[in-house]
Amino acid sequence: MVVAGFITPKRRKQACLPCLNRGATFLLHALLVIVVATLLVPANALAHLIVRPGLLETGRVETLRIELPELRPGRPPSALDASAPGVRTLASELSGRRGKETQWRVRVDVRAEPGPVVLLLRARFEDGRFVTVRQAMTVLPATSTPDSSRPVVAAVIGILGLLTGAAALALLRRGRFKKESREPC
């Protein structure tokens, strides 16, 4: 549209040399503006990044299903890493392609505090360069963490142990009593 805006008046005017020069200069400036604007706009402002699930649970290993748009012209990224404070990647694999989009499955270990978190997705390309995009997500409190269940399990084991010990002692005493009662006076 910017280019069209500069080209249109040129058609209506007579094609004299100074006019052509001015037109060319304008066109050059317009192209420069477009190039600079393209470089300044971050990739994720135009693209549609999808990360599922949007809610993570702390204390769990979650599998993220990520749809990455075309981050750079040319070949798609060769690796993808997801990280955030308290979130680290365990494994990552390319699971499919749809047009210029790539689909990834990334297993992450979530140890983050519950609340909002910004996941950094770092896509690595074959030439060794990276493109990083961000996705806002939410970490939920653990529904049943191993830490919280551990005291309960310990208490149950302890009670069972005590009961077993008491039963064994009772059986032992009973056996000794029977033995004593069978002995002749």
Next chain:
Amino acid sequence: MLFQQFLDDDLGCASYLVGDEASGTATVVDPPFAIEPLLETAERHDVRIVRSLLTHNHADHLSGHGRLALEHGLPISIHPAAEVAYPHDPLEDGQEVKLGDVVLRAVHTPGHRPEHVCLVVLDRSRGDEPWLVLSGDSLFVGDAARPDLAVGAAEGAGDLYRSLQRLLELADGVELFPGHVAGSLCGKGMSSKPSSTIGYERRFNRALLLENELEFVTDAAGIGAPKPPNMSRIVELNRGPFVAAAATVAELPAPGEATVLDVRPVRDYLAGHRPGALSVPISGSSFATKAAFVLDPESPIVVQAANAAEAECAIRGLRSIGFLELEGYVLGGGSERIESVGLDELDALLGDGAELIDVRERDERDNGYISGSRNIPYRLLSVCAADVPTDRPVVTICESGARAGIAASILAAQGVDARPVLDGGVSDWAACGGRTVEFRRCGN
């Protein structure tokens, strides 16, 4: 606390004005493109609207946040996952918007869309417990939102299941105010009742009664209802640069080359309309949605109405679903006529070789259809019209007559000799002793 719900009966959309009269401040939640009723209410209650809160990027109607920003300088809060192109404040999980004693707390509830948040509302002048929740497009009265608009149905449903569990952590007494009621295509079985409570929904909402996540995902993935028309375009308009109020349009002497949308009652259309006009009566239900299904957003459009008030009403409806560039309106009728068909004439017409087209949706048809009829939902007729015979009369039929009228107008505009069954439909045919066939699909 000031709390008011605004319902768009045509689209089935709900917006909210929430404020604190003591501090004189308020916020709008999910404002419609027609923002005037919210502004008038705020003025009447002597509160100043200070912010627009969006639960998500809407896919079925144009939001009014851009107008509020451009015309009133209101800042906007939305979850960062919305990836919007306009200036905004991020509204993340747990974040609060305070208006005097009234607090709106965001709860991230992805599923319908990744950025979706619900807003839990507290009135601290009365207590610290949540009073109500604005559930947007997550939990509706009677059902849950559809999860297949932004991503695959199964993936969205997994997220939605987790999100609904978050809402169920709220106490039974918390009131529920959804973003949609019956009439919207963002869910399939929602009630027309505009509010409920968490406790009632916990006991009786069909989506919440499903046993586990797997059952929920299976159910949600099987949704057969059509997606909202022009969905991608509306999402892009809502997430893109601010959309300003459209210019006022005037009466035209003639429609020119534009597509004519005749919004008069269908019988007036049949009695006389302009050649090529499409009929979607403004008096019918879901006018805007039906119009969006049959119109091409890239073509110039002229509204044909009985009077200026009817034309303005139709133009407002069209703008609510993103048709902003309207040429104008024309009044009166035209020279073309179409005869409707009575159910009692149907047998004779079919015996004479007429083609019967059932223009209902697939799931409606499966419950019973007239043997020998073809199924082309009215919303697909403009692209399927080439398959419709032009060498014999065509009769269109639906459930009540409303969609049959629209369908006949689409076919007539393409040169087909089409006549609608206006008084009644397939159920009435069956009730009068006509034989219908049922169809059961595998997995249903």
